[in-house]
Amino acid sequence: MRALVIGWASFRHGEATAGDVLGMRRIADALATGGLPHDLAWSPAHRPEELSYESVDPARYSHVVFVGGNLHGWQIREVHRRFAHCWRVAVGVSVTSPQDDAVTGFDQVLARDHDGIGVPDLSIDVPTDQVLVTGVILAPEQRGHGHSARYAEVHDSVTEWIAGVNCARVPLDMRLAASNWERCETPDQFTSILSHLDVVVTTRLHGLVLSLRAGVPALVVDPIAGGGKVTAQADALGWPALVPAEEATEPEALDSWWRWCSSIQGRAVAALRALPTDNGLVRDMVKALKTGPVL
Incomplete structure (x- = not known):
């Protein structure tokens, strides 16, 4: 006996939602607690490094458990065809067309809602880990920097890097x-x-300034080679977590400042920068008005 746990997140043309994936996790935990051998299978587009639904051998399984979402469509009918020898159970699903062969193909359907009656969704009590909530603020390309502008290159590098960070x-x-x-x-x-x-990851001047104003560490990447207004502002505020455009393609530089911004030290330094400061621009403006024509 071995069960295969799948859901819409298992189909290449399906959809992986947080709730449905938590539901799959909940069922897998229940099977593990019960000592029942099982595998979770995923879409190669969603989790390419894990067991692919497309490549599993149906003969290896005696049971199929389909978790979450609506029961309809050709993907589910294909489950019935491919795993016809298995006992097939749908759990935590929505049933809108009870006579649909996508529904009737299951040996048992344990719905979360049917005929206007609902039960709590599987995702309601699944433990999850807390990760850092990270704002990503990218600057639009601005004219006037000539060949020094590196917006596309920097943004491609930053977004590719942050996509691999667990946050x-x-x-x-x-x-x-x-x-x-x-x-x-x-x-x-x-x-x-x-x-x-x-944490905030930003290539904008005000992304840096307003983050520090809120006491939030900012990993700042200057999109201008040689340093532009972002670098000048970081220097003015005494903020060290700055990556020059020339180093933005080096994941090691981004990783290093990410660790610092995520640390107790980084948060403490950001909290200090949030304190009110005596702004020289305001003083100079007032002085200029006083020395000019009488208002």
């Missing part, structure tokens, strides 16, 4: 808009988001 990534757009719900309408809304983050 909860939150892409943020600093542009404000009153009619677009995906953007903040006021700076107050935006800084409120920053205050809930653990």
